[in-house]
Amino acid sequence: MEKQGHSEAGIISSESHSHVKLLKIHRELLVTHIRNTQCLVDNLLKNDYFSSEDAEIVGACPTQPDKVRKILDLAQSKGEEVSEFLLYVLQQLADAYVDLRPWLSETGFSPSELIQSKVVVNTDPVSRYTEKLRQQLTRDSKFVLCYAQKEELLLEETYSDTIVELVGFSNESLGPLESLSCLLDHRTGVLSEQGETIFICGDAGVGKSMLLQRLQSLWAAGRLDTEFKFFFHFRCRMFSCFKEGDTLCLRDLLFKHYCYPEQDPEEVFAFLLRFPQTALFTFDGLDELHSDFDLSSALDTCSPWEPAHPLVLLTNLLSGKLLKGAGKLLTARTGVEIPRQLLRKKVLLRGFSPSHLRAYTKRMFPERAVQERLLAQLEANPNLCSLCAVPLFCWIIFRCFQHFHSVWEGSAQLPDCTVTLTDVFLLVTEVHLNRTQPTSLVQRNTRGQTETFHAGRGTLHSLGQVAHGGMEKSLFVFRQEEVQAAGMQEGELQLGFLRAVPEQGLGGDQQSYEFFHITLQAFFTAFFLVVDDKVGTGQLLRFFQEWAPAGGAGAESCYPPCLPFPCLKGGGLAGKDPFKNKDHFQFTNLFLCGLLSKAKQKLLRHLVPAAALRRKRKALWAHLFASLQAHLQNLPRVKSGAFNQVQAMPTFVWMLRCIYETQSEKVGQLAAKGICANYLKLTFCNVCSADCSALSFVLHHLRKRLALDLDNNNLNDYGVQELQPCFSRLTVIRLSVNQITDSGVKVLYEELTKYKILTFLGLYNNQITDVGARYIARILDECKGLTHLKLGENKITSEGGKCLAVAVKNSKSIFEIGMWGNRIGDEGAKAFAEALRNHPSLTNLSLAFNGISREGGKSLAQALEQNTSLRIFWLTKNELDDEVAESLAEMLKVNQTLKHLWLIQNQITAKGIAQLADALQRNTGIMEICLNGNLIKPEEAKVFEDEKRIICF
Structure with missing residues (x-):
């Protein structure tokens, strides 16, 4: 019946154009689906179609359906124009009257020019709430909240792109993320269609919070290419503010603890429940969530109206049991993993590349002269550049440079020696403490670091007390009474170390505070442990104890209970607190090693008695030695050919960081002595450029x-x-998959050709162009023992391919070349063909996915007629056709030493395959020719079933 009504409506609209009749015929349909009467009344009033008396009559109706009927009655009584305008409002405010979209489309309603000239105002509660969310997020995202309190840094002027990479379940690279809109695009990088959560991970300070803030800013400005009407942002640490007995329903979590609708909250919530796909949730810092609430004792809740502990709401939102279909973005530090069934997409933030760093420098320092001075200092200090790869540390270093630039009238100098992370945080502490000094145009503040720290000892101790108290409980938000109990004064709160918590209403009316970053809290915790007289050696090593494995089989169970690092199994959600991550303890331990290093004694001797300092240093070194020795002895080992391979884990990287922070050659020598294996494997350990300083600090002591x-x-x-x-x-x-460019390859050339001991060079999937290819060719020329060269998935074209081919031709040692996924084309293929002729040692060659077509393929085939060394040849994913297949068939009649020929995903038809099959009658050496993905149909492939060496499917 309804379809018939729709059809009649179309006839009425197109022939008689009676809008009054249209409203009359479909009266009950409109009564059923119009829920928002106020929006209609507002527009009818604004355009003088309704009087105030009409509005009062509608308002006096007891129920919503009665109000709709009254509006329809009044509109019809007023004639065609008013009825047409009512339909126009329904059409224009599609989101407010979403259920009427199909009906309006079927009617073919097209308003007249007169009606189109009328103003339609959107007073729909959902639209108003969307606008309120945009206003709130515009305000909240305007300034950078992550790093500072005293200065107001505009996000638009501060935010800079970083390396953002789509990864698989095991963190394998799936390629770069092209834009932030692609983050929410369901066409790229999806790991599981059933998953609900987009997981963003990265090291502390790498820019996860900034990325979410940028997303907020783009959505609020309408510049995010998505259909989301709602954007809810929560920081996970806020859930730590709820007590075990606290309960909320989903509606209160969204409205009372985020943003309350000014009009008809029930209608807004009903829309959200009905269309969850219109909402985007971001949850920042899963690793910073800590609660005594035991999730295992709580029942899951699927009801949006049923009160539950906020943590239960969080887990059910992430899993999709609440608001299934809503967009959910979750961030956490590297090492935290979430169950695969929750995971829709995974993104890894890697910080600044050298080009990003240069762009960030220009953004932070608009004056060209200042840019050049800073970049020159950075280029002269690779160690400092490595630290700057982490955006947080880069910001700290740049802010310090900015401070000294203003104090010393443009003659600021960054440290020109080895800089540790402890040095960076000591420097930013010095800068912030100097804010208490009076400024004068005549006289500058010239006091040194030691004097600054001595003068600010009380402030530092209070900050340390607050930081330490939170660190012991893994809490990062502090109530006002906790800050006051530590003796913090109002002026000290304005120094910039602490900032007011953005979320309101979580801890009552009192103000709460947090450190501007978790790493700063770790630094002040370590500082407190060093300078407080009452801290004994047991308490000093308290956070090392946190890293002791809980027990279990294998090497881990052999670790001493005081081992300061996590177990080797990697991150996982387990135990009573599934969200807990312990990087904050790692940073605390790292800063302890730095502060108790010999280089910092001059600074600390004015803050702590010498005897106490000696006692703490002795305890730390003894503990570090014992832990290091136990760790190295129990690393898993594998015998691989001539190599005794040790499989290190991220744990080992953190140990190296601590060792480097000590700047003790004795500790470095001990670590090197403990590496008994001759093959150190550190794949997928999230090693960044700054960690290479620590790695070199140990490895350069090796004798072997x-x-x-x-x-x-x-x-x-x-x-x-x-x-x-x-x-x-x-x-x-x-060094495959490491963001290395031609500049890095140049360093490799300069260093490796000094020693000429290289046998294997792996640079797969980097950003190497023809310039870098020339350097690699020279490495191949000069390192006479080089046997394996992996260069796939770079940006090498025919020019670079020709250089490499010449070097391969001249090499008497090269055994394997991997060039998959470059762009050498036919010209490069011809050059490799020349290299193949009579080559004495090349056994494995991959030229797959290189844009090689007929001409290049035929050259390679002809060259192989004069080759007896090659055993495996990959030509997958090129553009080889039947003519190339014919040349390869001729080659196979001559070449009896080639064992494996891969021609997968080319353009060879049954005709070409027939020629290859025929050639096999005269070839006993070849073991397989793989032809999957070529232009052959299953019925055509049956002809070659008897030739087992031909593989078509």
Whole structure:
């Protein structure tokens, strides 16, 4: 019946154009689906179609359906124009009257020019709430909230892009994220269609919060290419403010603890429940969530109206049991993992590349002269550049430079020696403490770091007390009474170390505070443990104890209970508190090593008695030695050919960081002595460029030669520079998937050709162009023992391919070349063909996915007629056709030494395959020709079933 009514409506609209009749015929349909009567009344009033008396008559109706009927009655009584305008409002405010969209489309309603000239105002509660959310997020995202309190830094002027990468379940790279809109695009990077959560991970300070703030800003300005009408942002640490007995329903969590609708909250919430796909949730810092609430004892809730503990609401939102279909973005530090069934997409933030760092420098320092001075200082200090790869540390270093630039009238100098993370945080502490000094145009503040720290001892102790108290409980938000109990004064709160918590209403009317970043809280915790006289050695090592494994089989169970690092199994959600991450303890331990290093004694002797300092240093070193020795002895080992391979984990990287922070050659020598294996594997350990400083600090003490595998990390060119001290020991270097460019390859050339001991060079999936290819060709020329070269998935074209081919031709040692996924084309293929002729050693060659077509393919086939060394040849995903297949068939009649030929995903038809099959009658050496994905149908492939060496499907 309804379809018939729709059809009649179309006839009425197109023939008689009676809008009064249209409203009359579909009266009950409109009564059923119009829920928002106020919006209609507002527009009818604004355009003088309704009088105030009409509005009062509608308002006096007891129920919503009665109000709709009264509006329809009044509109029809007033004639065609008013009825047409009512339909126009329904059409224009599609979101307010979403259920009427299909009906309006079927009627073919088209308003007249007169009606189109009328103003339609959107007073729909949902639209008003969307606008309120935009206003709130515009305000909240305008300034950078992450780093500072005293200055108001505009996000638009501060935010800079970083390396953002789509990754798989095991953090394998799936390619870069092209834009923030692609983050929410369901067409790219989806790991599971059933998953609800987009997971963003990265190290502390790498820019996760800034990325979410940028998303908020774009959505609020209408510049985010999405259909989301709602944007709810929560920081996970706020859930720690709720007590075990606290309960909320979903409606109160969204409205009372985020943003309350000014009009008809029930209608807004009903819309949200009905269309959850219109909402986007962001949850920042899962690793910073800590609660005594036991999730295992709580029942899941699928009801949006049923009160539950806020943590239960959070877990059910992430899993999709609440608001299934809503967009959900979750951030956490590297090492935290969420169950695969929750995961829709996974994104890894890697910080600044060298090009990003240069762009950020220009953004922070608009004056060209200042830019050049700063960049010159950075380029002269790769160690400092490595630290600057982490946006937070970069911001700190730049702010310090900015401070000294203003104080010393443009003659600011960054440290020109080895800089540790402790040095960086001591520097920013000095800068912030100097804010208490009076400024004068005549006289500058010239006091040194020691004097500054001595003068600010009380402030530092109070900050340390607050930080330490929170760190012991893994809490990062402090109530006002906790801050006051530590003796913090109002002026000290304005220094910029602490900032007011953005969320209101969580702890009553009292103001709450937090450190501007978790790493700063870790620094002040370590500072408190060092300078407080009452802290004994047991309390000093308290956070090392936190990293002791809980027990279990294998090497982990052999670790001493005081081991300061996590177990080797990697991050996982387990135990009573599934969200807890312990990086804050790692940073505290790292800063302890830095503050108790010999270099910092001059600074600290004015803050802590010498005897206490000696006692604490002795306890820390003894503990570090014992832990290091136990760790190295129990790393898992594998025998691989001539190599005794040790499989290190992220744990080992943190140990190296602590060792480097001590700047003690004795500790470095001890660590090197403990590495008994000759193959150190550190793949997927999230090693960044700054960690290469720590790695070199240990490895340069080795007496023996070593194979080093750093594939799938985040070294970039600065990391390669930091590895320079240990290149004299490395025979195998694997640096694949590490954001390395031609600049890094140049460093490799300059260093590796000094020692000429290289046998294996892996640079797969980096950003190497023809410029870098020339350097690699020279490495191949000069390192006469190089046997394996992996260069796939770079940006090498025919020019670079020709250079490499010439070097391969001249090499008497090269065994394997991997060039998959470059763009050498036919010209590059011809050059490799020349290299193949009579080559004495090349056994494995991949030229897959290189844009090679007929001409290049035929050249390669002809060259192989004069080759007896090659055993495996990959030509997958090129543009080879039947003519190339014919040339390869001729080659196979001559070449009896080639064993494996891969021609997968080319353009060969049954005709070409028939020629290859025929050639096999005269070839006993070839074991397989893989032809999957070519232009052959299953019925055509049946002809070759008897030839088992031909693989078509």
